Amino acid sequence: SQQGEEDPQALSIQEGENATMNCSYKTSINNLQWYRQNSGRGLVHLILIRSNEREKHSGRLRVTLDTSKKSSSLLITASRAADTASYFCATDAGGNNRLAFGKGNQVVVIP
Amino acid sequence: SQTIHQWPATLVQPVGSPLSLECTVEGTSNPNLYWYRQAAGRGLQLLFYSVGIGQISSEVPQNLSASRPQDRQFILSSKKLLLSDSGFYLCAWRTGFGSPLHFGNGTRLTVT
Numbered sequence: 001s002q003q004g005e006e007d008p009q010a011l012s013i014q015e016g017e018n019a020t021m022n023c024s025y026k027t028s029i030n031n032l033q034w035y036r037q038n039s040g041r042g043l044v045h046l047i048l049i050r051s052n053e054r055e056k057h058s059g060r061l062r063v064t065l066d067t068s069k070k071s072s073s074l075l076i077t078a079s080r081a082a083d084t085a086s087y088f089c090a091t092d093a094g095g096n097n098r099l100a101f102g103k104g105n106q107v108v109v110i111p
Numbered sequence: 112s113q114t115i116h117q118w119p120a121t122l123v124q125p126v127g128s129p130l131s132l133e134c135t136v137e138g139t140s141n142p143n144l145y146w147y148r149q150a151a152g153r154g155l156q157l158l159f160y161s162v163g164i165g166q167i168s169s170e171v172p173q174n175l176s177a178s179r180p181q182d183r184q185f186i187l188s189s190k191k192l193l194l195s196d197s198g199f200y201l202c203a204w205r206t207g208f209g210s211p212l213h214f215g216n217g218t219r220l221t222v223t
Contacts, residue, residue: 031209042214097143097208103154
């Protein structure tokens with residue numbers, strides 16, 4: 001089964017608000033990664049959190065990982081119109097070099 | 112610095128025609144290489160990945176195949192395209208397990 005499955009909800013928020021999206025997975029992982037995709041483009045890596053980490057920050061991004069619940073969340077603070085994109089989580093598991101992606105979460109930031 | 116090139120950007124092909132999409136990486140050696148497909152509004156489906164020349168792992172056997180004739184070249188092929196092969200094809204590389212993926216700009220394939 002596919003590793004990394006975001007809550008399939010589209011978010012529409014006002015500029016300046018925070019955006020939170022979640023990701024759940026089914027088996028033990030080595031790490032979980034978040035990516036952004038602008039319409040019609042390739043994905044861009046945002047942040048990687050390892051299984052022994054609980055929280056990680058990068059600029060306006062905050063990622064949490066709860067391995068007991070097999071879930072992760074991505075928080076974008078003080079959103080900007082340029083944050084409008086789809087966001088995907090992906091998991092590395094089992095050492096087999098597969099990186100499996102979830103379905104993605106579309107975020108629209110209204111100026 | 113490392114770069115990834117993927118071409119063509121768009122492609123319209125009739126059903127039953129062959130396919131060849133090419134991806135090359137510069138600035139790194141022995142990368143792990145990946146082909147993903149994304150249907151409209153959907154997530155990414157892993158098609159193939161390769162950890163070395165001639166080593167291909169297939170996730171979706173169907174009518175697609177992949178080859179890695181050189182260390183930094185990854186080719187996706189089909190002998191006869193189906194309508195269901197339409198989608199956005201993405202090539203990506205990384206240094207190895209546990210590292211981030213770096214994506215190309217994708218190929219939009221429409222099978223008519």
